[in-house]
Amino acid sequence: MSLKFPLIDHVLVNVNDQLDEAARQYARLGFTLTPRGHHSLGSSNHLAIFENDYLELLGYEPQNAGRVAGVWGTQQGLAGLIFKTDDADALVAPLQARGVGLMSEAPQAFHRPVELTDGTLRDARFRTLHLDLATTPSGRIFFCQHLDPDLVWHAPWQQHANGVYAVKRVVIASQDPQAASAVLARVFETSELEPIEGGLRLRTGQASVEFLTLARARAIFGTEIELGPDGADRKVGLELQTRSLQDAARVLETNGVPFERQSDGILVPASQASGVALLLVE
Template sequence: MSLKHIIGLDHVVVTVRDLDAAAEQWRRLGFTVSPRGTHSPILGTGNYTIMFGEDYVELLGILTETEQNKPTRDYLAKREGLERAAFTTDDAAAGADELKARGFEALGPIHFGRPVDLPSGGTGEARFNVFRWPLSEQPGGLRIFACQHLTRETVWIPELLEHANGAKRIIRLEVLAADPKAAAEHLARLIDEPARAEGDGWLVPSGGKRADILFYDAAGFARRYPAAVRDGAATEGAASLVVASDDIDGAKAALGPLATVHDGAVSVAASAANGLIVSFLPQ
């Protein structure tokens, strides 16, 4: 029986050392970036978001050291990059109970919020309930958690949804693993979705029509991306984010000299996107 309160991939968290510099870097890739947000003191983090139709990218940085953000600080001590993925939940408390019933010690739910600058003027608040799978459960080195949006209207703001590169949604999150089959089966157990062989890797759907998560090894990674695109990429863990664009020519123009065209895709080297390859495919 699948998890009743997990809907699919909600967003990915790209953890960075210099938050404002990262926001500017992603603007140069043709993304519309939100105003900076500051999370609750218990979290000690700040963020920028890059919003699509149903999912998004979060750029996250440490503002104040707290117990809650120690795993992120440990990650940043080694590298920048896509540290974790969030799944949408319609009820964080019920979702956490589901995990506990299956023998996983869920952490949370935790309630938090952040102020939001509204395009019409003034300030609103984005509020969330989240729970995490145990930190020991990291398929392919990917941390996972679930997010319940209590105020979607202050997160999915229409003015943030249009991007010069034509980005519309996340197609796939790609993860480097020494044993892709085992990593995929691990995630499949955690979210109750089937794992299957797919090309040169193993794929797990995140649920519904949301993004897939693909696991492959170093050889598969090298076959998928040219060396110039792999520059600055992780040697393990989340390595690439594949995004659908409804304007590939616009994506090429927005990326300019950062664009590498290959195999029907337009990709940006990980060295230009905080350790994460960003690859655009036509929608």
């Protein structure tokens, strides 16, 4: 992937010390979650793996609170937007050359043990490069290089009862969508993002990242969603693509999850998904 052609690698939901409850919520929504993983940095996670991207529930266990509590903020919800890269090191120079602030001069390396469904145990290794938090008030935006992608995109983990197979849209609510989108326009050599109702859109392959006013975001994802503290930008909602809205609705009804049928999909309120509004569409 080059900086001219952005692709979403995954989205990250911060659940802090509520990993057990978050895993229960997402299982009720019909997602197949990976066994709990433990990063060398101290955080722990569960993943919902799709065809080419995934959703991560990230938190920590009590013994690691001193190491990582608060690193991703104190508010539960969508806290990370992560783009694909095949070479995190190669991004540093071109990003610095175009004035993009970074959290460090070099990518961060870390790993977590992964036990596959056949009992094989290996380390999944990653290198990440984070944009400067001062330029991304909605939370972290970074690049992730997978050194062992087969340990993430493992076929038995890619089948979900709700039929979801892709992240279709990430929505960031802002009082000023133009200003909020400026950093990604610079990162991806895009002088102009696509104007849409209530904001701007960055195309990311078959998906998109949209920067919208709160009013427009609420029109899509419901009135539960809010901006961040003091009116800061906030990642508020995901549109996920499913093979069958009928199957998704059946799972939600069976598990007693409240949802709203819309003309083009199913809306799961943020209160039912660890602070993230989910719109399922075919």
